[in-house]
Amino acid sequence: MTDARTALAEATRRLAEAGVASPRNDAELLLAHVLGTGRTGLLLVAALDGAQAAAYEDLVVRRATREPLQHLTASAAFRYRDLVVGPGVFVPRPETESLVEWGLSVIDALEVPHPVVVDLGTGSGAIAGAVASERPHARVHAVELSEAAYAYAERNLAGLDVDLRHGDLADAFGDLDGSVDLVLANPPYIPLAAWESVAVEARDHDPALALWSGEDGLDAMRDVAATSARLLRSGGWVGAEHADVQGESAPAVFVAHGAFEEVRDRTDLAGRPRYTTARRAQRR
Template sequence: MNADSSGRPAGLGGLLDLGSRRLAGTGSASPAADARVLLCHALDIEPSRLILAPPPGVDQVGRFRELIAARAAGTPVQYLTGEAWFRSERIEVGPGVFIPRPETELLVGEAVAEAAALVRAGETPTIIDLCTGSGAMAASLAGEVAGARVHAVELDPGALAWARRNLTPRGVTLHEGDALRVPEGMEGLADIVVTNPPYLPLAGREQISRQVIDTEPEPALFSGLDGLDLLRDLVPRAAALLRHGGLLGFEHDPAQEDSAPALLADDGRWEQIEDHRDLAGRSRYVTARRT
């Protein structure tokens, strides 16, 4: 994979082709895209610069070969490169933290729009991200809404380390602890609460990709047989944190299209309960206002 018949390093096109073919059928949903990202990482260049890159050296080819082998063995691309892009933010990730997904960007968009409207009205919005994980949502909110007070809560030590790396430089206040109790002293003060908690149902575990189960932290994935155990407790917690009229948004599994909004209806402290679909048309997240 790393050299032509003369022993010289293979060209960029040849490396991409060989990497793509190696990844095809190994669990990668996008082998060509994965190979491209990993090649750019091995060359230490931005993807937009690949077309202008000079022929790779032997060490770079060797590094690319190692990355392809690790990806073929099931390691996520984001863990190999150490980063995941979320909206306009570069988020540092690695083993021990859930990799942010593009679907969650839509939920953040709702929160950004709400916070921006408050800023235009002359207010300084307070936003709380419960179960922040890598901090992707909180980082985006801090980056896109100038002047907002953004808080994030995380309990898991592995995820907390990544959240610190992503949120401290962005001015987000990070709270270590149980989202059902932390942050303390902020009851009734939040304008927006968002959360992307574990919500996958254990009852459907066999349908989840082995790559996801084998590499990403299980506590960030599953929450009881129906996936709603933590959300049952987070809904009343959010009600306590939000001011009247404040916005709650949380992500859920498409199979929870009816049961997730029902948590809010049954709680009795919410209005304008609305379920939203992702770009693939799947039920994905709920928003509601505190009555």
């Protein structure tokens, strides 16, 4: 038998030395995963048996190589849901919840019985699933290009009323042109030149299709603007996430397109520039 507190302390030390940003948190979550309990349940565990200690050691070693925590547990929390994630799909980040919160406020202000919402580049289905589960009267549509990510989205959106399609956000949903109330997107936005500055967990494990977006990081954002201009009804809204250093360049994409008004950049809960919102102007 292995003392649980000793194992936890040793795992925390090793993860800290490996450069993991939240070593105690990750050590606790990995141990809870091995034991099939929540973090509070760890207080009741005095010792690990041989199989539990071996399984924990394996996960700690893998996390120390900067394999994402969510890949090791096959789960990522996003708002009120736990999503299945793993190799081949972008792991949703808490920052994206700010975009969803804004989107829900837009839905709540609409005076229509069934708002039409589109999630461009849904990945794991995080945004579409949050909207569909929290605002079930909305008609939610989502599209994903990657076959691997699409498979995760299918699992995470099962049981929800979401129209999930496999395709490119740049030309998706031609049948919805001019009828959409809200477009939400968390597109790839990292410039190719920023490779060295990206966290190992993302750079080495998140799919490239979900990370990189041309020399300035805004190629996909331009596609989001163009597709949104086509999909949205007059007065409809779009919200798109971006990197915290794109608080001016991302809104400029929507201004330059010419189809939008009320273009504004918004911050996440940490006060960092995080997503741009814009309203579809009257079509001429």
